[in-house]
Amino acid sequence: MRRIAATWLVYAWIATLPGSLTAQHASDTSTVGDGWRMVPMGTNMPVLPGLEGAVPMVGPFLPGTGVDASALPEARPSQVVTMSDGDTLDISVSMVRRTIEGHELVMFGYNGQYPGPLIRATKDATIIVRVTNRIQLPTTIHWHGIRLDNRFDGVPGVTQPAIQRGESFTYQVKLPDSGMFWYHPHVREDVQQDLGLFGNLLVTSSDPDYYGPAHREEVFVLDDILMDEHGLIPWGESAATHALMGRLGNVMMVNGETDHRLSVQRGEVVRFFLTNVANSRTFNVTFGGNPLKIVASDVGRYEREMWINSVVIAPAERYVVDVRFEEAGEVAISNTIQAINHFRGEFYPQIDTLSMVSVSEEAADPEISEAFETLREHREVISDIERFRPFFGKEPDHELETTLRVRDLPPSIVLAMEADTLFYPPIEWNDGMPMMNWLSTGAQVTWLLRDRDTGAENGDIRWHFDVGDVVKIRVFNTPDSFHPMHHPIHIHGQRFLVLSMDGVESQNLVWKDTAIVPVGSTMDILVEMSNPGEWMLHCHIAEHLNAGMMFSFIVSGQ
Numbered sequence: 001m002r003r004i005a006a007t008w009l010v011y012a013w014i015a016t017l018p019g020s021l022t023a024q025h026a027s028d029t030s031t032v033g034d035g036w037r038m039v040p041m042g043t044n045m046p047v048l049p050g051l052e053g054a055v056p057m058v059g060p061f062l063p064g065t066g067v068d069a070s071a072l073p074e075a076r077p078s079q080v081v082t083m084s085d086g087d088t089l090d091i092s093v094s095m096v097r098r099t100i101e102g103h104e105l106v107m108f109g110y111n112g113q114y115p116g117p118l119i120r121a122t123k124d125a126t127i128i129v130r131v132t133n134r135i136q137l138p139t140t141i142h143w144h145g146i147r148l149d150n151r152f153d154g155v156p157g158v159t160q161p162a163i164q165r166g167e168s169f170t171y172q173v174k175l176p177d178s179g180m181f182w183y184h185p186h187v188r189e190d191v192q193q194d195l196g197l198f199g200n201l202l203v204t205s206s207d208p209d210y211y212g213p214a215h216r217e218e219v220f221v222l223d224d225i226l227m228d229e230h231g232l233i234p235w236g237e238s239a240a241t242h243a244l245m246g247r248l249g250n251v252m253m254v255n256g257e258t259d260h261r262l263s264v265q266r267g268e269v270v271r272f273f274l275t276n277v278a279n280s281r282t283f284n285v286t287f288g289g290n291p292l293k294i295v296a297s298d299v300g301r302y303e304r305e306m307w308i309n310s311v312v313i314a315p316a317e318r319y320v321v322d323v324r325f326e327e328a329g330e331v332a333i334s335n336t337i338q339a340i341n342h343f344r345g346e347f348y349p350q351i352d353t354l355s356m357v358s359v360s361e362e363a364a365d366p367e368i369s370e371a372f373e374t375l376r377e378h379r380e381v382i383s384d385i386e387r388f389r390p391f392f393g394k395e396p397d398h399e400l401e402t403t404l405r406v407r408d409l410p411p412s413i414v415l416a417m418e419a420d421t422l423f424y425p426p427i428e429w430n431d432g433m434p435m436m437n438w439l440s441t442g443a444q445v446t447w448l449l450r451d452r453d454t455g456a457e458n459g460d461i462r463w464h465f466d467v468g469d470v471v472k473i474r475v476f477n478t479p480d481s482f483h484p485m486h487h488p489i490h491i492h493g494q495r496f497l498v499l500s501m502d503g504v505e506s507q508n509l510v511w512k513d514t515a516i517v518p519v520g521s522t523m524d525i526l527v528e529m530s531n532p533g534e535w536m537l538h539c540h541i542a543e544h545l546n547a548g549m550m551f552s553f554i555v556s557g558q
Contacts, residue, residue, distance in 0.1 A: 035060040039438040040228050040250055042341070048435055050412035056241045057408070058441050060234035063135070063195055064095050064106035072097040072106065075114035078199065078221075078255065085125040091116070091141070093163075093197065094134040100258060101251055103231040108135055108195040114256040115221050115277075116183070116199025123178045123203055129171045131163060135192075138162035141171060142186040143201070144316060144490075145298050145513040148174045150533025153492055155186050158534055158552055162187050177495070177511075178205040179300050180219075180273045180318045190240040190247060190279055190542035194225065196256070198277040211295060212305070213371045214271040214322055215364050218262065222276045222283050222313065222354065224249030239442035240546035244404075244483050246280020246315075247543055248431040252335060252352050260355040262333075268364035269324045269372050271295070276313045279542040282427055282486065282516065285311040285354065287323045288331035293375065296320035299495045299511035303382050305375040306508055310336065312427075314488035314516035316540040324372050331357040337429035350430060385497065385509050388470060391526055392499055396474040398463060399452040402517070402539075402549075403481040408444050417483055424484045426518035447539060447549035452476075458548050467557030469529040472499075479520040487544065489523075490514040493535040494555075496527040514540055529555045 036055040041047065064072075075096040081089055096109035110116030121127050133139050140162055142154035152171045156162035163169045181201045185192040200219055204210075226233045226249040235241065242248075254260035264270060276283055286309070294308050295301060298318050311319050325331060332353045339350040406414075413436045431437055450457045465471060473496075477487060495511040502521050517523045538550030 036234060037228060037230060039226065039233055039434045041434055042431070048412055048416060051410060051435060051439065054410065054439055056236060056439055056441050058239050058241070058443060059237040061191065061237040062106070062232060062234050063108060067095065067106055069097045069104045069106045073112050074098075075107065075109045075196070075256070076112055078113050078115045078118050081117045081119050083119060083121045083125070083127045085122075086128070088128040088130060089117070089119065091129055091131045092134055093131065093139055096196070098196070098256070100225065101227060103227065105232055108192060108197050110197060110199055113199075114196045116197070118199065118219060119201040121175055121201070121203055123175055123205055126172055126174045129173060130168060131171065132168040133163040133165055136165060137188060137192060138164050139185045139187050139192060139197070140169070141183050142492075143171070143173055143181065143183050145179070145181040145318075146173060146201070147176050147493055147495065147531045148172075150493060150531070150535065153533070153535070155492070155536055158536065175203045177299050178203050178210065179296060179298065180275060180320065182275050182277065182318070184277065188546065190546050191235045193277065193542060194235070194247065194279050200273070200275055202273065210301075211271065211320070212322065212374070212376055213368045214269045215265075215368070216268070217271045217273065219255070219273045220275070220355070221255050222274060222278065222285070223253045223256070224278050224281050225251050225253065227251050236441055240543040241439075241441055242280070242437050242543050243442045243445035243447075243547045244440040245428055245431055245433070245437045245485060246541040248281050249278065252354055254355050262355055262357045263360065264325050264357060265360050265362050265364040266328050267324065267326065267367070267369065268359075269322055269368055272321050272323060274311060274313055274319045274321065276315050276317055278315055280315060282312065282314045282429060282488075283335045284337050284429070285313060286334050286336045288333070288357070290326055290331065291324045291372070293322050294319060295322055297510045298513045301378045301381050302508050302510040303385065304377045304508055307375070312516075314486070314514065314540070315542075316488055316490055316514040317516070322372065324369070325357060325359045328359050328361045331359060333357060339430040340425055340428070340432040381510075388497065388526060388528065391470045391472065394472055396472045396524065398471070399474045399476070401450050401452055401476045401478050402487050403448050403450065403478050404483065405446045405448060406440075406444060406482050409440060413439065424479055424519050426520065427486045427516070442543065442547040445547045447544040447547045449537070449539075449549055449551060458551050461551040461553075463553035465529045465553065465555045467529060467532050467555055469555075471527045471529055472524060473527060474522060474524050475517050476522045477517040477519050484519040485541070485544070486516055486518045487549070488514050488516045488540040489537070490540040491527060491535070491537050493531045493533060494527050494529055496525045499524040499526050531555060532557050
């Protein structure tokens with residue numbers, strides 16, 4: 001209660017201040033000027049006093065300005081493309097037409113699909129992907145989580161030039177690991193990825209018993225998008241908006257659908273491959289109370305299957321879970337969270353339906369309940385990880401801390417945020433301060449990765465390793481920053497183990513390429529430096545990346 005009272009006192013004082021000195025202003029609150037429309041405000045989230053009519057300090061961007069959406073091809077659902085070693089796939093990056101919430105929209109797509117093609121290939125294959133850019137923005141494709149040759153990693157200015165409009169680039173994608181991976185741009189991800197440029201790459205094992213029995217497999221690409229009654233809320237043209245918390249959408253989607261449905265039989269075991277492609281949102285996925293076990297994550301299987309209640313999946317993470325639908329009827333697959341209203345200083349439960357599952361009376365055949373109820377131990381994974389156990393107890397080789405620096409934000413935002421730091425949630429499940437978040441841009445906010453040994457920040461960090469090094473990195477997410485946020489940390493080209501969180505050792509290990517660090521937490525990871533080249537380490541909240549939260553490191557050798 002003390003925190004709430006303090007916040008309200010600050011807001012009351014802000015109400016007496018003149019309008020922001022640094023934000024641009026306009027008089028109307030739906031179309032606020034300069035091509036901007038105000039972001040939707042949640043229930044009991046009024047406009048912060050002093051910010052009426054304010055707009056971000058960058059110009060707005062919407063794709064295909066002047067293009068008639070009806071003249072564009074309608075985006076098709078994702079198609080499966082099965083590829084063998086040496087096969088070539090052509091991918092065209094182009095504008096497409098999408099209808100979402102009754103609005104006909106200009107968006108982007110890979111091969112006119114939304115999501116992009118689901119590529120299936122076998123472990124140890126090399127596939128060729130020729131990408132042609134037909135949109136107005138330069139682009140690349142980053143093969144997320146794949147330990148491929150460095151020159152094909154898709155990072156402009158590091159591994160390749162950006163692909164300009166009308167140009168092409170050919171990627172050779174080696175697939176050394178089994179698992180569910182994905183691909184997306186590494187140029188203005190906050191815009192291009194949000195507009196539909198993403199797809200999955202499922203790498204299968206030659207072992208027919210790699211996963212346990214299931215009646216079927218379903219790929220779920222989790223996403224959100226920010227809209228109002230007029231359509232898409234514009235993005236920032238020269239820098240990202242929503243730089244404080246990231247752009248959290250108000251429309252949830254599975255595989256690009258806002259009304260996703262699934263039909264199963266009673267007792268059916270469904271294997272879900274989950275990928276979170278949202279700019280900023282961390283999902284907590286529940287399956288209506290049905291039995292749920294976790295099998296695998298980013299770069300392969302867990303040491304042991306494990307019963308869980310829900311799947312917390314941060315941006316860029318993947319999880320493989322098996323679910324048995326036990327009773328006939330309607331079941332909601334939901335995002336079940338504890339939301340926060342920063343203005344009022346209140347928590348409240350929030351449930352968003354992601355997909356509806358119709359469970360028929362007919363029993364699934366064959367009966368595989370006994371196999372489902374058996375928690376398998378993956379000896380190959382345990383043996384692989386065992387080689388690294390001698391390094392678990394060593395002191396960190398490097399320590400990072402996360403924080404941010406701001407400048408030229410409206411005074412009312414600064415004052416409100418100073419009050420708000422009396423409290424912070426470990427994970428921001430929702431946008432509890434939509435207007436303040438929208439007005440913060442990558443030109444005013446710099447998110448920082450700081451080397452605690454040298455004090456170097458972001459691109460000034462200089463780490464150099466050799467192939468074969470096993471490196472322990474400690475990441476501390478400081479709660480004392482202007483607006484503390486959780487961070488999904490992604491490392492390109494390598495794999496790592498999350499050894500511990502806040503000193504509590506992980507009891508069931510899995511190889512990862514992305515892992516979330518809650519506010520105030522300390523995460524220890526062990527990275528196998530197996531892949532030579534210059535690689536990125538960054539936060540995978542797209543707006544934080546645009547606001548500078550990244551650096552590259554070098555791995556030398558063969």
